[in-house]
Amino acid sequence: MKPLDPRDPLVGMTITELERAMMSLGEKPFRGRQIADWIYAHGIASFGEMTNLPLPMRTHLEEHFRVGSLEERGRRETPDRRTRKVAYALDDGGLIESVYMSTTRRYTFCLSSQQGCGFACRFCATGRMGRGRNLTSGEIVEQALRLRRELPPGQKEFNVVFMGMGEPLENYDAVMRALDLITGPHGLHVPTKRITISTVGLVPQILRLASEGRRYRLAISLHAATDDLRSKLMPVNRTFPLEPLMRAVRTHIERVGERVTFEYILIEEINDTLADAAKLVRLVGQLPCRVNLIPYNPIGPGRFRRPSPERIQRFVDHLGPRVPAVTVRYSQGVEIGAACGQLAGEKEIALR
Numbered sequence: 001m002k003p004l005d006p007r008d009p010l011v012g013m014t015i016t017e018l019e020r021a022m023m024s025l026g027e028k029p030f031r032g033r034q035i036a037d038w039i040y041a042h043g044i045a046s047f048g049e050m051t052n053l054p055l056p057m058r059t060h061l062e063e064h065f066r067v068g069s070l071e072e073r074g075r076r077e078t079p080d081r082r083t084r085k086v087a088y089a090l091d092d093g094g095l096i097e098s099v100y101m102s103t104t105r106r107y108t109f110c111l112s113s114q115q116g117c118g119f120a121c122r123f124c125a126t127g128r129m130g131r132g133r134n135l136t137s138g139e140i141v142e143q144a145l146r147l148r149r150e151l152p153p154g155q156k157e158f159n160v161v162f163m164g165m166g167e168p169l170e171n172y173d174a175v176m177r178a179l180d181l182i183t184g185p186h187g188l189h190v191p192t193k194r195i196t197i198s199t200v201g202l203v204p205q206i207l208r209l210a211s212e213g214r215r216y217r218l219a220i221s222l223h224a225a226t227d228d229l230r231s232k233l234m235p236v237n238r239t240f241p242l243e244p245l246m247r248a249v250r251t252h253i254e255r256v257g258e259r260v261t262f263e264y265i266l267i268e269e270i271n272d273t274l275a276d277a278a279k280l281v282r283l284v285g286q287l288p289c290r291v292n293l294i295p296y297n298p299i300g301p302g303r304f305r306r307p308s309p310e311r312i313q314r315f316v317d318h319l320g321p322r323v324p325a326v327t328v329r330y331s332q333g334v335e336i337g338a339a340c341g342q343l344a345g346e347k348e349i350a351l352r
């Protein structure tokens with residue numbers, strides 16, 4: 001358990017809040033803007049490095065505030081270091097994980113929005129942990145700041161996906177506040193088109209996103225094309241079945257003007273037959289969308305298996321000419337438990 005630090009973290013504060021925080025210490029408001037610059041633009045993690053602040057002020061700051069609140073507890077990396085799963089301890093001792101993924105062309109940070117998850121999707125390790133708590137916007141932004149430090153020198157661009165632990169739209173306010181900072185000109189300045197929010201399909205929140213006109217990319221974890229099967233794989237489907245979900249998705253597409261991604265984990269003999277492919281086409285084939293097929297990643301003993309390459313190809317071949325776009329994502333980092341559905345706040349990496 002982390003000892004409780006009474007000092008408020010500054011990561012997660014907007015410019016206005018940082019200005020106020022500085023005024024509470026008797027400093028001029030412009031110091032808040034300088035600190036925002038150090039934290040968000042330069043990624044500085046300690047007051048000692050904020051060299052345009054007078055030394056006594058840095059000491060004063062240290063007494064009353066801390067820069068962030070996460071503490072790295074361990075990491076696993078693939079041998080080529082392209083995928084890195086990092087565990088962080090929260091103030092209350094809970095563990096979360098974030099994943100840094102790189103290819104020759106792109107860098108992607110997979111962030112967590114909750115510690116644990118209460119949605120209990122059957123194929124997901126996080127879902128087995130049960131409900132934890134919502135992360136604060138500061139805890140979300142800090143994951144991005146920390147992963148940004150891992151980029152190679154000179155690399156500035158990266159994507160952010162909310163596909164780590166938790167359901168981002170269940171923690172709507174904190175996630176949107178974090179995204180305001182991640183995309184904002186005084187924050188990390190990431191273009192909105194580089195942000196993807198992945199959801200199990202919380203209909204009211206999808207409609208709220210649409211009505212607020214937030215132009216983040218939306219990914220729907222679909223995984224089945226009938227209510228019967230989807231309810232078995234994802235209990236949330238009993239609350240938000242396919243019909244209202246697809247209506248909300250259509251509204252989102254109309255209002256935001258962006259195509260949507262449907263995530264579909266392929267599980268042998270469960271949802272990977274040609275009949276399943278045909279049902280999927282009927283459900284999404286007419287929408288401006290991309291279907292992203294993810295061959296199942298093992299999360300321990302259980303009856304789910306990854307389909308053979310032939311079965312996967314047969315599914316792709318059926319979808320190919322019938323939906324606007326189809327991709328197969330062989331998740332990075334399966335061997336270190338960093339792939340889709342595998343994040344579970346593992347104690348052994350956290351304690352190493």
Ligand code: SF4
Pocket residue numbers: 117118119120121124125126127128164165166167200221341
């Ligand atoms: S897939 Fe997402 S929503 Fe479902 S249990 Fe896992 S973390 Fe929760």
